[in-house]
Amino acid sequence: MRMTRQRKVLLEIINQAASPLSAEEIMLQAHQQDPSLALSTVYRNLEKMLELGLCQQIRFQDGLARFEQAGLVHHHHLVCTACGRREAVPICPLHQIQQQLEAASGYKITYHEINLYGLCPDCLKKQVSEQTGHP
Amino acid sequence: MRMTRQRKVLLEIINQAASPLSAEEIMLQAHQQDPSLALSTVYRNLEKMLELGLCQQIRFQDGLARFEQAGLVHHHHLVCTACGRREAVPICPLHQIQQQLEAASGYKITYHEINLYGLCPDCLKKQVSEQTGHP
């Protein structure tokens, strides 16, 4: 892969990110370093980076494509349904039962994703204080 | 919810379906009974049915919104990456560890989804025979 200015910026953003980013979020961050970078460049490079295994694509319930660094420890995602905060969960309960699943279904399973949705600690606190009236 | 002709058709399609259907797939099926039914009607009613808890929305890696009957036994999905076949898996390894996850993350988890991807028995067979040359 040819190392263009734009690609360096994109790779850095993805590798620094604490959670998966959408194409638009990536472009906005990139604009701080290179305001002329086009959204189509973001998409084209994300596609290439997916092919090369440099990043991974995820979709939560909103259907937006989000991208994160590849090569991290196997993990899943926790999404706050109130504020949208997303974070990684390093726990996976599937490995232990994957063989059972394959045996039961006849499939050869190559990949899986687990998304958990709920309220993050902050939004949970807010919700409680709204109900009680004690902030 | 007012029981219109179109809604009866839509509900029946969703309740009969063996796997989650996209809006377009639902419309195509519906056209066999009511060729004038509009795609926007499908979307508007799916939205309403989601609010009322009459159906659930799912997204696999292609990002398309798919819909399935609500009120089924808790389950997850297995998707063949070759032919697109989708089926339900009645096994869930999360219930046992959900409390651990909540304790570790501080989230209140309200919902989760697990999608498994791989080759279905048929496509697995085809792939093997292609390699060996023995059909």
Add this chain to the structure above:
DNA sequence: ATACATGCAAATTGTTTGCGGGCAG
């Protein structure tokens, strides 16, 4: 009768593509 649903067409949103010029190797 009235409020809510529908069909149609147009608008939005996220993503992809075609093209002429630009830059990394």
Add this chain to the structure above:
DNA sequence: CTGCCCGCAAACAATTTGCATGTAT
């Protein structure tokens, strides 16, 4: 130099919305 890459604009695809009309209650 040369082929891949970029920015821009236009094309697409999925979904949403506005509006005039139709229909379940």
